[in-house]
Amino acid sequence: MNRILAKEQLSQQVFRIRVEAPLIAEERKPGQFVILQLDTSYGERIPLTIADADTDEGSITLIFQAVGRTTGLLKDYSVGDEIENLLGPLGKPTHIENFGHVVAVGGGIGAAPLYPIVEAMKRAGNRLTVVIGARSRELIILEAEMQTLADELIVCTDDGSYGRKALVTEPLKELCQAEPRPNLALAIGPPIMMKFCADTTRPFGVPTVVSLNTIMVDGTGMCGGCRVTVADQTRFVCVDGPEFDGHQVDFDNMLKRLGAYREQEEKARRDCRIEAVQR
Amino acid sequence: MSHQTPQQLQQQALDTLASIEGRELSRKERMQLPQQPMPAQDPHERRSTMSEVTFGYSEEQAQIEAMRCLQCKNAPCIDGCPVRIDIPAFIKAIEDREYGASIDIIREASLLPAICGRVCPQENQCQANCTVGKALKDPFQSVSIGRLERYVADRDREHSGGGVPEVKPQTGKRVAVVGSGPASITVAADLRREGHAVTILEAFHRPGGVMIYGIPEFRLPKSIVDQEIETLKKMGVQIKTNFLVGRTRKLQDLLQKDGYDAIFIGTGAGLPKFLGIEGENLVGVFSANEYLTRSNMMKAYDRSHADTPIYQPKKVAVFGGGNVAMDAARTAVRLGAAEVNVIYRRTRTEMPARAEEVDHAEEEGVIFHFLRSPKRILGDEQDRVTGIECLSYELGAPDESGRRRPIAIPGSESTIELDTVLVSIGNDSNPLITQTTPQLQANKWGNIITDENGRTSMDRVFAGGDIVLGAATVILAMGEGRKAAAAIHEMLSSSGSA
Numbered sequence: 001m002n003r004i005l006a007k008e009q010l011s012q013q014v015f016r017i018r019v020e021a022p023l024i025a026e027e028r029k030p031g032q033f034v035i036l037q038l039d040t041s042y043g044e045r046i047p048l049t050i051a052d053a054d055t056d057e058g059s060i061t062l063i064f065q066a067v068g069r070t071t072g073l074l075k076d077y078s079v080g081d082e083i084e085n086l087l088g089p090l091g092k093p094t095h096i097e098n099f100g101h102v103v104a105v106g107g108g109i110g111a112a113p114l115y116p117i118v119e120a121m122k123r124a125g126n127r128l129t130v131v132i133g134a135r136s137r138e139l140i141i142l143e144a145e146m147q148t149l150a151d152e153l154i155v156c157t158d159d160g161s162y163g164r165k166a167l168v169t170e171p172l173k174e175l176c177q178a179e180p181r182p183n184l185a186l187a188i189g190p191p192i193m194m195k196f197c198a199d200t201t202r203p204f205g206v207p208t209v210v211s212l213n214t215i216m217v218d219g220t221g222m223c224g225g226c227r228v229t230v231a232d233q234t235r236f237v238c239v240d241g242p243e244f245d246g247h248q249v250d251f252d253n254m255l256k257r258l259g260a261y262r263e264q265e266e267k268a269r270r271d272c273r274i275e276a277v278q279r
Numbered sequence: 280m281s282h283q284t285p286q287q288l289q290q291q292a293l294d295t296l297a298s299i300e301g302r303e304l305s306r307k308e309r310m311q312l313p314q315q316p317m318p319a320q321d322p323h324e325r326r327s328t329m330s331e332v333t334f335g336y337s338e339e340q341a342q343i344e345a346m347r348c349l350q351c352k353n354a355p356c357i358d359g360c361p362v363r364i365d366i367p368a369f370i371k372a373i374e375d376r377e378y379g380a381s382i383d384i385i386r387e388a389s390l391l392p393a394i395c396g397r398v399c400p401q402e403n404q405c406q407a408n409c410t411v412g413k414a415l416k417d418p419f420q421s422v423s424i425g426r427l428e429r430y431v432a433d434r435d436r437e438h439s440g441g442g443v444p445e446v447k448p449q450t451g452k453r454v455a456v457v458g459s460g461p462a463s464i465t466v467a468a469d470l471r472r473e474g475h476a477v478t479i480l481e482a483f484h485r486p487g488g489v490m491i492y493g494i495p496e497f498r499l500p501k502s503i504v505d506q507e508i509e510t511l512k513k514m515g516v517q518i519k520t521n522f523l524v525g526r527t528r529k530l531q532d533l534l535q536k537d538g539y540d541a542i543f544i545g546t547g548a549g550l551p552k553f554l555g556i557e558g559e560n561l562v563g564v565f566s567a568n569e570y571l572t573r574s575n576m577m578k579a580y581d582r583s584h585a586d587t588p589i590y591q592p593k594k595v596a597v598f599g600g601g602n603v604a605m606d607a608a609r610t611a612v613r614l615g616a617a618e619v620n621v622i623y624r625r626t627r628t629e630m631p632a633r634a635e636e637v638d639h640a641e642e643e644g645v646i647f648h649f650l651r652s653p654k655r656i657l658g659d660e661q662d663r664v665t666g667i668e669c670l671s672y673e674l675g676a677p678d679e680s681g682r683r684r685p686i687a688i689p690g691s692e693s694t695i696e697l698d699t700v701l702v703s704i705g706n707d708s709n710p711l712i713t714q715t716t717p718q719l720q721a722n723k724w725g726n727i728i729t730d731e732n733g734r735t736s737m738d739r740v741f742a743g744g745d746i747v748l749g750a751a752t753v754i755l756a757m758g759e760g761r762k763a764a765a766a767i768h769e770m771l772s773s774s775g776s777a
Contacts, residue, residue, distance in 0.1 A: 023522075023527050023528060024527065027526065027527060027528065027529075037484055039586070040484050040485065041578070041584075042578055042581070042584045042585045042586055043586050043587075044577065044585075044586035044587040044588075045484075045577070045587070069586045070586065084484070085484040085520070085521050086521060087482065087483075087484075087521040087522075087523060087527070088523075088526065088527065089526055089527070090523070090526055217569060217572050217573060217577065217587070218482075218483065218492075218572060220482050220483075220523060220549070220709065220711065221549060221550050221709050221710070221711060222492070222549040222550070222551070222568055222572065222709065223551070223566060223568050223569035223572050223573075224550075224551040224553070224565075224566040224568060224569055225565070225566075225569045227553075227560060228560070229560050234553055234555075234559065234560060236550075239550075239709075239710065239711060250560075252662075253560055253662055256562055256661060256662035256663075257560065257562055257662070259562070260562045260563070260590065261588040261590070264588035264589075264591075265588065
């Protein structure tokens with residue numbers, strides 16, 4: 001079950017794997033995610049967005065950044081290894097229709113979940129402007145894939161090591177200023193990036209969809225750990241989302257909630273390093 | 280009453296037995312026998328361990344407790360049991376030392392005696408009706424039916440490994456059971472026994488439902504739940520984990536594409552309710568579900584092994600007065616909280632939790648604030664919890680639940696400083712299956728509507744347990760499962776051979 005069929009390193013800490021998961025491949029739609037756990041006894045359950053699927057092969061593609069305990073272990077998995085537990089597809093799929101002109105913004109690894117949405121939006125007949133950005137050149141992923149889908153692709157880096165030296169909000173603002181305005185903006189990436197993207201599009205009245213990746217345990221609506229405040233209402237990212245109206249999300253509260261386990265996470269990372277040194 | 284060690288209790292039991300050796304007891308003498316207390320860990324020691332609080336009766340204690348039963352002809356206790364176990368008969372078998380016969384009598388009606396003996400609210404069910412309790416004018420002096428049930432179930436498990444029920448020849452019919460909590464386990468076992476092929480579809484990585492993720496180890500050891508699951512496997516029930524019906528596969532696809540002849544939905548009440556008060560999304564506010572799931576299913580209490588983090592509380596408030604609230608409070612104690620406060624808007628009498636759990640919580644140092652309810656949760660500029668503001672209440676006229684309605688006293692606000700809030704005010708049903716299955720009728724709370732046999736609005740689809748009842752108990756879920764299994768079997772038997 002859940003055998004790794006292919007593995008590729010996209011940048012220093014970013015990996016792409018193709019995993020055997022026929023049922024998930026068949027049912028998944030753009031915008032959905034899986035919960036993955038490497039060890040049934042003691043492992044943590046983490047959400048990862050589905051970057052692609054192949055129903056003929058019965059596989060899904062996951063792209064992850066090795067930043068935590070589980071992703072740190074997963075990066076050392078090889079082709080042929082099995083992932084003990086994989087649950088999905090979870091969350092509500094993206095609402096796809098022909099909006100007209102869609103601007104899709106992917107920050108860092110956010111380009112991964114953005115890709116299947118861009119693909120579906122393109123198929124629905126939208127004109128697509130894709131903006132992908134990262135801190136520096138080696139963190140830009142899926143440029144070639146996006147190039148084949150986008151009517152216009154803008155690549156930017158914070159440090160100017162590749163593409164335009166800018167934050168993604170700069171081209172986004174210019175696109176919003178143009179007439180006619182885009183009909184929809186999609187922003188997926190670090191929470192702070194999504195917050196500023198929503199702030200950027202708000203004055204122009206461009207509807208903006210964001211995909212949230214909050215702390216989750218079960219991913220099925222049972223724990224409520226993933227809850228966010230949207231339009232003054234408590235919503236669960238796992239069952240009500242992961243996509244919400246970016247103009248209505250209380251990002252400040254969400255950012256603070258994401259830090260709830262920072263001390264324990266840092267300890268886990270330290271322990272991880274100690275283990276690595278001991279090996 | 281101060282804590283008595285198991286050895287002290289055993290000595291008392293031996294003394295009692297010696298005093299009545301060989302004598303046929305009169306009704307009056309039976310009623311004079313001392314009720315046998317449940318041997319338990321020292322309250323101070325158990326504050327820092329997850330291992331089970333109660334040890335269970337010794338054989339001698341079970342003997343004496345069984346002798347307290349008057350073998351009433353009208354057996355009012357049976358009327359109090361949701362699955363109508365023949366209680367006087369199983370107790371008589373204990374007194375006769377026919378333990379195998381005793382467990383067989385229980386098993387005719389109940390599939391999970393080791394679990395129900397531990398988690399049933401007996402004081403509101405069988406023991407509420409007990410003649411002994413009535414005669415002694417104290418329902419807590421009733422015959423300890425639950426402890427006796429647990430005794431014979433544990434004894435059976437330890438002596439004969441629980442045994443595997445006989446399975447009839449294959450009927451060729453296939454049933455999918457959604458979820459793996461008490462209702463689903465019951466349906467799976469009953470239908471498998473009739474020879475149907477049964478597959479359990481469980482969303483989590485580990486089967487057992489609320490008995491795994493919700494009820495803590497110190498109240499219900501996971502090894503007992505695992506053994507029930509093992510028994511199902513030995514009977515030939517297939518269990519698929521990481522399978523979320525509604526997402527991994529749509530309900531109608533199970534019937535139309537995968538060829539199941541019937542489906543039972545036992546997905547439980549899984550959506551935690553919040554109060555809707557200010558500050559509920561601050562850092563340090565958790566649903567009891569989340570806190571318990573991290574500790575129980577993800578084993579976060581085992582800090583040297585588990586990858587899942589859990590919040591380290593110093594001062595805690597638990598909102599609510601049910602079993603889940605007690606579980607959350609006592610888990611916080613065990614995870615090292617210096618102070619745990621339970622905030623409940625009625626009084627101890629109205630608390631829905633089992634009396635034993637409330638007693639145990641109190642023994643472990645949990646502080647109860649009755650007739651108080653949170654008005655808002657206070658936080659600092661980092662959105663971390665710093666305290667709660669509560670209103671005091673008084674009890675007014677009884678409401679539709681028969682309990683006196685709490686009424687807020689204006690201007691009675693007071694604050695408690697603390698860093699963690701565990702919200703345990705109940706669960707709504709998980710909306711996933713009803714959302715993804717438009718043909719399935721649900722009420723306004725999202726509970727699936729069924730007839731008295733668990734039949735839903737969809738052909739060949741049945742449901743039971745908390746997804747139908749709203750949050751209830753293990754035994755009620757099991758009773759519902761029994762009825763639905765019988766109806767499914769009848770349907771499959773009358774639809775001709777496959």
